[in-house]
Amino acid sequence: MNFPIQRHRRLRSSAAIRRMVREHTVSTDDLIYPIFVTFGTNVKEEIPSMPGVYHFSLDRLEEEIKEVQALGLPSVLLFGVPEHKDGVGTSAFEENGIVQQATRKIKEWAPELLVIADTCLCQFTDHGHCGVVQECGHGEAVIMNDASLEYLVKTAVAQAKAGADIIAPSNMMDGFVQAIRKGLDEAGFEHTPIMSYAVKYASAFYGPFRDAAHSTPQFGDRKTYQMDPANVREALREAESDIAEGADILMVKPGLAYIDVLSQLKQKYNLPMATYNVSAEYAMVKAAAEKGWIDEQAVVMETMVSFKRAGADMILTYHAKDVARWLKG
Template sequence: MAFPVTRLRRLRATPALRAVVRETAVTAGDLLLPLFVHEQDGRSPIGAMPGVDRLSVDEVVAEARECARLGVAGVILFGIPEQKDAEGSQAWAADGIVQQAIRAIKQDVPELLVVADLCLCEYTDHGHCGILCTTTAGITTVDNDASLPLLARTAVAQAQAGADVVAPSDMMDGRVGAIRAALDEAGFTDTPIMSYSSKFASAFYGPFREAADSTPSAGDRRGYQMDPANGDEAVRESLLDVEEGADILMVKPALPYLDVIWRVKQASRLPVCAYNVSGEYAMVKAAAAAGYIDERAVVLETLTAIRRAGADIVITYHAKDAASWLQ
């Protein structure tokens, strides 16, 4: 019935009423904290991302302990090796920096979820996400099919180190199937794949590339990451990954693609993760430092919007702060 009988403001009158009818909840257990692990000692601040550092293995373990204390679901690891080559061989080395970090965390905080980002861009000397080749037209690009065995090899190395989940972020066609086959053959049939199924060629990644030292030495990633204009294609990409064996789907970035999060969730009915990326984080930090916004209110509203759009899991650099606020 219409006004004046129906008054929707009735259920907004007090904090208790608003809480009891709230449709979307955010908890620390919905969040994953990204961590950058390097081979140097201690912490190295990342200029574009205030409060985020590159970490040695022992510092990564300390961050993992703090996440566990706060109730954060887990961490996702990105490696920054000292030695890089054309294939990115440190990505699958048994003593690679991410493998070291995985083992250390699982020994110290075994209950914490450890997700291993699975890509070659941080490990290659050219900064692209696979092996480079030159087409007949003289264009340098990533050789999709030649890169798949290296990605699969990396997944097995991460699983052997103890990763709970592997998360391919390279956007090569067919990589989920190749990784699933390699994991199964190596005996890791229970290791889930969280696929970056809708990873857009976004301008919001700038601070991350500083953090991970992964800026391409030439060209860009638009030939394999998705065009920001395409929503239908994002759903197709996601459903293809489901067919190949993905257990969790991801949309990256989060805020400019809330519609894609919703569409992927509705189309797949799988758990969906959204990555609240470095550029989104840096803008909030800059605006808060300038006094333009209330950081706590904006962060919690942002996380609520991402969850409301359909994300079951949110990767965010705000994870520890949000967890403490939510307590």
């Protein structure tokens, strides 16, 4: 028998030993902080379902960016809430679209801060879907795949022109990576990486985000283009397609509920892996902490480590500022 020769508790006997043999750690370099920018002036409004997360107008955005910098966070992910919406999401790809304006401002205030632009149409369309819609009669409509690619390419190019360091397409249209890669290259942005939302599930965990981004579909759902939560092999096929089309980073979304999928992708592919700790995963922790049911710091840090253990090289999370404060001690 191995026992008592093998006593695994020897390596747990003190905090110093536990730190020395720890297999995975979290640092601020792992974190990407999502920010919601909106139209108007003097806007800093807390999102009710996401305590501690705000809508910022451009004139209030600098204070948030300065705090992000002071905490040592290396990167932000921008989502825009426009003033005007239409059927094709025109404000997503306008030169002075809200994300483009915010990107230029951030690059003035904090040139070294990495700006990642979410590339989708759902916040900018009046119907709330991630692509353009075609009416089919009898009150039915279809989200058109190939027709949507044109507008997604325009959006990605406009974001890159504004100074976005990474383009992060989240729309889940077939062929979106190839179309955006071609569009960026032709516009002279061949060195701009694509962080693909390669594996994005049709999840119930997006509810608070849709409130924040004002992007709830006005009809139907997104199950014809986002993935079925029951499927894993399909996730591998999606990732493989995006790699072949030119993705530089792969993302799994949501994070905590699909950590098994992240682990499988990490084992199979050698691209950097990102995971998105999404809005409801955040909101549930905040709600339980407010009730005093959990130790918020302990739960969040355990969650972050679980992402690293599963293979995440980067973590998109609304907890990023809190995590940075805790790491600073």
